[in-house]
Amino acid sequence: MLKSKTFVKKTRKGGVLKVVREHYLRDDIWCGSAACGECPQDKPVLEAEPEIDSSLCGFPHYLIPDTNVVLHQMDVLADSAIRNVIVLQTVQQEVRHRSGTTYQRLRDQSNNPDKNFYVFTNEHHRETYTEREQGESSNDYNDRVIHVATRWYNKHLQENRKDGDAPKVKVVLLTNDRENREKAQKEGLLAYTVHQYVKSLSGNPELVDRLAQVDMGESTDSDIKNESTGRVLFPEHLPLSQLQTGIKSGRFLQGSFMASRENYLEANVLVHGDESRSIFIQGHAHLNRSVNEDVVAVEMLPEDQWKCPSSMVLQDKDGDEETSEPDLGSPKARSNAIPSGRVVGVIKRNWRPYCGVLQPSGIKEATRHLFMPAERKIPKIRIETRQAETLQGQRIVVSIDGWPRNSRYPKGHFVRKLGEVGDKDTENEVLLLEHDVPHQPFSQAVLNCLPSTPWGITKEDLACREDLRDLPICSVDPPGCTDIDDALHYLEKPNGNVEVGVHIADVTHFIRPNTPLDQEAANRGNTVYLCDKRIDMVPELLSSNICSLRGKEERFAFSCIWEMTKDAEIVATRFCKSVICSKAAMTYAEAQMRIDDKNRNDAVTFGLRGLNALAKILKKRRIDAGALTLASIEVRFHVDSETHDPIDLETKELRETNSMVEEFMLLANISVAKKILSDFPSCAMLRRHPQPPPSNYDILIKAGKSKGVDIETDTSKSLAVSLDQATIPSEPYFNTLLRIISTRCMMQALYFCSGTLPESDFFHYGLATPIYTHFTSPIRRYSDIIVHRLLAVSINADKSFPDLLDKYKSQALCNNLNFRHKMAQYAGRASVELHTQLFFKNKVTEEEGFVLFVRKNAVQVLIPKFGFEGTIFLKSQDGRGVDSPFVFNEEESSQTAGDVKLRMFDRVVVQITVETSHIQHQKLRIRLVKPEVPGFSVPPVATSDKISEPPVKKVKT
């Protein structure tokens, strides 16, 4: 049967366009129920006798949720207790329209055979199609559509029972909208609210906690009455239509809300479409219930109300509903005021479930509790739970449901429990979840894609690869590395030139496109390194065995071989798939020893010396071109082999051999980038690093000035030069500190697909090269796998496949890789932080540190030995600071107390302890020891060792 659907649509230009679409009604859409004897369906999704203990519905039944129930109560629907649900197409489409993430979760449910979720295409079903009446609102229409489908199901299941004796299966409509429910009940349908239904589930009392707190219709009134204070704390959010007109007219600006990590009352909004522009927001009312990462509409404040960031470190401490605001803005500092605004509405919430802990409550039997997220940018969340007692001291996951105007905190509900606070596995789990790192074990489907063991090289393999097994190839890696993905060789040629080869593990030989293994790797994006474990991108058999270029074993490689002059000028480049046999797998230290040991003269050592000489030329050339050498301190933990607790730590140290390997990897990446770009101008996967906007450097320039050093930041070259010159002989650590600060001024490097950007944007600022990509670590990065595939196609070693050449899919993949890369970095840092805490547990340590930033009420201190940064609060948090001897001088950013003055780069001695008074939120506490400030600094610990000198290079291998 054919129906035509006619509607009017507004075009982008503002004109009105009539759209006519066909709408076919079918009679081959089945009901999906195993209890039905009529529909000729293969595998019915819904069970014939659904079992669930409900005191409200004591008969077998299926559930039909309406749109709002799906949108708000997804956590309940996702629970394994809820099964046999009919999802109407109308509901699914509406959910898709309203929230992408919920839609995705709903899809996951219907793809999971254990959940028995059936999607019924009701709008194309001949008997459930409902025509919209004239003047009917879309809400009423949707309600009616759902009623029609529910009624049809009831009738259909009753009339077409397969087994006459079986109890009748009924359909229960779940809706929280009172009007809708009453209308349905009038029509004789079974309709309940989710709350009624979930509370009636006698077998699953824990589900009640997962109910979201937003209530539609009836309960809103009582909610307001229940609220302890009837006061309205926040200004109203404007409706979306008003926001849109406002944005169009330029009165409002749309942007992403980025909460400040240091001060919960401050945030910046990055304006969309103009990436360099950000608007400063300060204070409860102006922040107006925005949560980190929301898309918001902002109204600019008049210039005389502009504020300046308070340079204060503030943490949300008060547990009550008070909104006492500490004095943030100092009117004197008007000259520093930056463009400020206030949030007038939220365009899109980007809430996700958050990990954290419950704040202990004073009253024992209370059901309303505050939840403290682990992420400092997220406000506390009020939840209702009856199991608070058991949740104390546990890491839990909570979702936000809404943020009413009269509530100081957003409201949410409990999702699940992770484990005990402080337990290392739980904490690891938390940081993996918080950074969205996929860390489940590999599924069977993925493992099935692995080659069978024992694995060996066959004749066919040799026929299509170059045999490079006789070359003196060796690999150099950090100690303990099991996923070796690169190896090198060096040969002198008769014509006076040299041959240099970089051999990369041929992972794409094993990971074929579009297999489950490939999809899993693409989703994971990269291997994540935590201090005590590694979350692999590909299963261990590949990463640590078959693909790893281990010493004295035959392996497949993808080789990039140059012919160079002895001055490191490339004469020719070629790429090939090969078979290699690494002669030695060395650590950096071992390689260094070989180079230095004059008595050794074997081929590998000879090669290493040659490579080292070339690398020095390459490095010099690169630095002359303006490549930056930046600094960050990385630490390694020595872990106790039994308890897995960190027992000692050292800062990573760099040897000549590190930079030798790095130089050739850079060279290989650049050569490959050129090759794939020339063969695939529109779909090559490359990596770019944009130049930071000049304002990013303000802090660096200011820091330099405080010591009388000028830093030039026009180009990467001038920055590199001025960083090199910025040394103060009396302060040997000054240069490193400057480099650390300049690292923070940089932009993120990004993967992108070459067809999506103009060629002028391809350049890599940090490496000072016009084009760059990642080719050298396919075991731990998915981008390299794509690059390998592209290169293989361009040298005719492999076939292409559709997704590889599709620039949109390629860019979508890049977006995922960029996201995963960022998250992997954050997770790695969080892991170091966690281990640092464990390391300092039950210890009082004194250590040397340097002042990195001076804030209004605190100084941030970097402790090089441990590579971490801590905050010393100089004043109480409300900023009034009557009890503190320190006086803040904003002009020269210093803090003075008596004759002691703290300025940037000053050397201090601090005492580090783990604050255990607050069991929920353990954190490192650092206190000032030197310079001594009476009444503020703490006396040195008598037993402590003498303060160590600026980081001594400890060699521990």
Added chain:
Amino acid sequence: MCHKIRHPRYWLILPFKMAGLEIISDQGYRIDGRRSSELRKVCARMGVFTQADGSAYIEQGNTKALATVYGPHEVRKGRGKIQHDRAVVNCQFSMATFSTGERKSRPKGDRRSQEMSMHLRQTFEAVIVTELFPRSQIDIYVQILQADGGNYCACVNAATLAVIDAGIPMKDYVCACTAGFIQDSPLLDISYVEESAGAPFLTVAMMPKSEQIVLLEMNSRLHADNMEKVLDLATQGCKDVFAVLDRHVRDHVSESHALMTAS
């Protein structure tokens, strides 16, 4: 059930998914309710005009086309075009001003309709047995009355019926159909909404009995691995169209026969 925490998943948002439109659902239904290998409803009438030598009207879903055929007759304009061994086929494609959502006057000679006319000419020169009519000309005029995707196909199918109505001998029917490749699945007979999703699609005109392809056109790049799937689907589509057209022709002939014998 392990609950998974999600951040925004940029990776799942494919760029060609239009806002609020899902070209094909997980259940395998397209926006208009068809499955991926189903044609739109085809309605046809032959002999709609009496003054022309042959004429036909076809509806493929919301795409509607009218075709008229004159000839074979002597070459009128441009005697230089005369072919001594065969007939010249002259095609003209046009779109009615009211054929789209917005009324728009469409000059006959614009690039798109010229191209379309040329494609039609190529198609019909290949199937009409032109050697039977040396030094003459056959005119085929096609107009799109309503456009909703697959304009060329509707034109070819209408013109086939009109040529048959005119009694001009053809080697075989020529049937046309489109097939697109959207969200990793091949879709048959794509409508305007599906066309505007920006994915590649293939237009095929073929002689269904011999499976000879008369015209093949692709609008954008499609990977060779997928080409076969899409082409197979389009071929099947052409055969399905043929079945419908053939039934209409036979019905029409038996109707006319009945009329003639009755009178």
